[in-house]
Amino acid sequence: MKKYTNTGSKDTRSGFGAGLTELGKTNSNVVALCADLTGSLKMDEFKENHPERFFQIGIAEANMMGIAAGMTIGGKIPFTGTFANFSTGRVYDQIRQSIAYSDKNVKICASHAGVTLGEDGATHQILEDLGLMKMLPGMTVINTCDYNQTKAATLAIAEHHGPVYLRFGRPKVANFTPEDQKFEIGKAVMLNEGNDVTIIATGHLVWEALQAAEQLEEKGISAEVINIHTIKPLDEEAILRSVKKTGCVVTAEEHNFLGGLGESVARTLSLNHPAPQEFVATQDTFGESGTPEQLMEKYGLNAEAIVKASVKVTGRK
Secondary structure, eight states, X not given: OOOOOOOOOEEHXXXXXXXXXXXXXXXXXXXXXXXXXXXXXXXXXXXXXXGGGEEEOOSOHHHHHHHHHHHXXXXXXXXXXXXXXXXXXXXXXHIIIIIITTXXXXXXXXXXXXXXXXTXXXXXXXXXXXXXXXXXXXXEEEEOOSHHHHHHHHHHHHHSOSOEEEEOOSXXXXXXXXXXXXXXXXXXXXXXXXXXXEEEEOTTHHHHHHHHHHHHHHTTOOEEEEEOOEEESOOHHHXXXXXXXXXXXXXXXXEESSSSHHHHHHHHHHHHOOOOEEEEEEOSOOOOSSOHHHHHHHTTOSHHHHHHHHHHHHTTO
């Protein structure tokens, strides 16, 4: 199988910060709004370079979404920044009514998603956000896998008209995708071709899927690995093409199995090409306090879990 190299672990939120900084220089319509978490969202450099286009809203996330929606009327492209929990659950009504329903060109950028937020615990570790956002009509939902892809996605969504939810994280993770990659919204990325099982992963689980594929190769199982960075619109063509070849699929995500990527894949298969599927995701539970590594292991969100699921699903064909 194709080998991927970690060029140096970085946090994906820093990829967002780098992309936003670049947009500040290249697109004068881009404005940034933050809910008292400038440092955590890596928005400092944009603030320093473009103070007239940076708005510190404070701990008033609902107000931030309303302001962002209003700014689009004047042609601005607002990027909002706060933790994923506060970007979705706390302000869902404002997003639904003021942004999604009105098709406002707001980019909702969310860090510290999933259990890899770590020690802050269950109140901050949202595992429902992808489901909440993908259910909103017209909302594009993106979950990036590393620093380079997050930067590329940040640049891409500025060119896309319509509301976007961009999800990234706090911990340093492997940085393995090309620095000069072209990010295409709604287009899956084939990372490794295989014949026995399709592994469809998103976010932090993409690197784990690649590690799992190497371990499966040692077991004589050929795994096809697909990076689904866009949860909605979903690249159904890429999914179906792969599963028709392999005959089974494992989905992997740092999210509740209810409402996430796995359910979107299951729906696609049930309507077009039914096939055995296993879910690597949290099982209808909240998280808890701990290091990212401890939590990923406890909740079965790692390469070992993907290997186990892949062995199981190949036995169901």
